[in-house]
Amino acid sequence: MPSEYRLSSCLILVVVLQMMALPVLADADETPHLSEQGLYSVRFDSALDPIEINRIHSWLLHIETVDGQSLENAEISVDGGMPAHAHGLPTQPRVAANLGDGNYRLEGVRFHMPGSWEITITIEANGTTDRVVIALEL
Numbered sequence: 001m002p003s004e005y006r007l008s009s010c011l012i013l014v015v016v017l018q019m020m021a022l023p024v025l026a027d028a029d030e031t032p033h034l035s036e037q038g039l040y041s042v043r044f045d046s047a048l049d050p051i052e053i054n055r056i057h058s059w060l061l062h063i064e065t066v067d068g069q070s071l072e073n074a075e076i077s078v079d080g081g082m083p084a085h086a087h088g089l090p091t092q093p094r095v096a097a098n099l100g101d102g103n104y105r106l107e108g109v110r111f112h113m114p115g116s117w118e119i120t121i122t123i124e125a126n127g128t129t130d131r132v133v134i135a136l137e138l
């Protein structure tokens with residue numbers, strides 16, 4: 001095998017391995033959402049991008065304090081719905097894993113119709129409760 005060919009296969013392998021690692025790391029470039037009391041900044045990265053109607057999927061949440069410290073060991077609950085239709089979510093998404101470094105895996109997310117949705121993420125940590133409302137157009 002010519003050495004140039006071996007080098008390019010090696011580069012392809014490196015690129016493929018980087019792509020496989022991306023879903024875990026991809027939260028960093030998402031838009032931050034500030035919590036109502038201004039305590040936290042929350043970013044989310046949907047495993048389905050773009051989000052599709054009626055497909056259950058997970059989100060990766062990344063939570064930081066406003067001064068940029070990752071929020072570890074928060075109690076997180078999630079609710080949501082479509083205010084214009086006065087209905088909630090068709091599922092009960094919940095945080096299934098605390099991945100450390102302010103990252104939490106939210107499972108069971110599903111939207112059953114297109115339109116304006118709101119997802120409310122309630123964060124309890126260090127004796128305080130704050131929440132973030134994320135508006136989504138699907």
Ligand SMILES: [Cu+2]
Pocket residue numbers: 082085087113115
């Ligand atoms: Cu609706």
